[in-house]
Amino acid sequence: MSKNEWIPLQAHIVSCASVVGHREHEGPIGQCFDMFDPTDRFGQKTWERAESEMQRRALNLALKKGGLREDDLQAIFAGDLLNQCVGAAYGLMDFPAPYFGLYGACSTAAEGLILSGICATHRVYGLCAAVASSHYCSAERQYRTPVEYGGQRTPTAQWTVTGAGAYLVASGRGEVELVAAMPGKVVEKGITDTSNMGAAMAPAALDTLVRFFRATGREPQSFDLIATGDLGYEGISILGDLLYAEGFDVGDRLNDCGMMIYQRKTQDTHAGGSGCGCSASVMAGYLYPKLKSGEIREMLLIGTGAMMSPDSIKQGQAIPAVAHLVHFRHGIGEGEK
């Protein structure tokens, strides 16, 4: 294959599930998620354990919805934002399947879907899972300040979603198909403001989208939805401008999982949602059913991750970002299989 080409996939989502916190449940698409906990604690003593528990429940629910048992699972691709990715490692350790730990920041769900899609397409594994999560309270105290501190937020700051999404991926056709992938390159354009990660990630999303459109010859107009996850209001506006400058008019097809999950005016979430759990839960809870029903025929999910650490920022380094693209299609119905 030639360099930078997209990866053709022949795989489908068998089932998926989403678990969220109270704020996500109160948002405009709150009724779409499978499970929520009004305390955000999920029965656990710490926020980090609560995050692990969300991953465990999301994967269990996805198996249940697919009529599958944990023994049917052949590989797990998972990650989160916590140091050393402990959300996934602890949350999924009871599942008796090989575990591939990922770190792609907010692009983790897309990264896991791509690797699951590759392994399913080539029948390396019969059934793979992609799982990702984030938790507002564990992220705040790790990246910024503990929630109790009550730090002021800037308008460009995003709100880490308390949520997890799990996807089961198998080869061949199905109701929701993975058609192609365009993995992202690391892009760093000098942004150092961690309260404006949308600006840091938009150029990465641009790079991946432009490579995808040029490699495949597809026009933005041929997709019902181009969903980033998660640039927020700030980043999506930058991406729209950058795409236009490159000659791609995406119009109102462009949307962002971080904009879908919260009500901007009333929920005080500033530039929108972020975190591995944002695109993971929005895709599983809100977009997957639309793909399944055919309301969306074709869409692109572009998981965007900002891969700095608090230490790298303190040491004066800019924010490197990556954007992984997955091309989904409404597939064959139940009767056509």
Add this chain to the structure above:
Amino acid sequence: MSKNEWIPLQAHIVSCASVVGHREHEGPIGQCFDMFDPTDRFGQKTWERAESEMQRRALNLALKKGGLREDDLQAIFAGDLLNQCVGAAYGLMDFPAPYFGLYGACSTAAEGLILSGICATHRVYGLCAAVASSHYCSAERQYRTPVEYGGQRTPTAQWTVTGAGAYLVASGRGEVELVAAMPGKVVEKGITDTSNMGAAMAPAALDTLVRFFRATGREPQSFDLIATGDLGYEGISILGDLLYAEGFDVGDRLNDCGMMIYQRKTQDTHAGGSGCGCSASVMAGYLYPKLKSGEIREMLLIGTGAMMSPDSIKQGQAIPAVAHLVHFRHGIGEGEK
């Protein structure tokens, strides 16, 4: 395929390279590494940046040794121990290839080799890179205390290797071949002592090895070397006992990258080396040439990772571990291609 089966691979290592610090250079296999810096700083202002720089140099060197340019690279699978895996993200961002961030703790090199092997075998990518690193000084201040503090170490504690390894993987036959992989499951047996990670990781190595021997029908005797990376002296002794109890007599075939890299009696490194950079650099610098020459005909590399975080330990959780196995074989010589 049936559950838990090993993954057959048809791929080979095109070239690989290793970059290490002064202590690794002074060790018993110090002359095998491609590059070292007596200051461990690699021209950088911080230890974290030094770690990134080791990854960059290792991948550059691997490309140079293979007679390849960075444009030939089609995908990178990389990770490290730092929070948010910034060692890899910053170190490799100048390479114009899609980037898959991994977190597998000390199993990262093996995880990257498996995913590279899968993508090469199925020709998803023509040329993949697997890269991993660790740095003693960045790891100490993140996991334990800054080096300046001079904390006392227990005899079971391992010494984080300052080193990086990079591997270029392509499909088909070659001088050193990837024959098979057996990815690991997360195993947690209640060990909470972060100064005894060998004990936490040995059961994970056992699980993967036993599954591999049983699935393939291969005997330990049919391998010249079974190298873990990195259980250290403590963990390897436990693994030997556990394997014996399961009916596998590995004898002196069992060795550990963390035992190979330091001189136990004179280098004050206690239970041996650890860190993503340990197996990454030992495999690239010391074992790969033996496989290439035929001194080793067949070997297993079992990357073992302890996936706790300092926070998860403070919160009273035990150490989850994972062990990824790669089966290497001396392949065809230059004249036979």
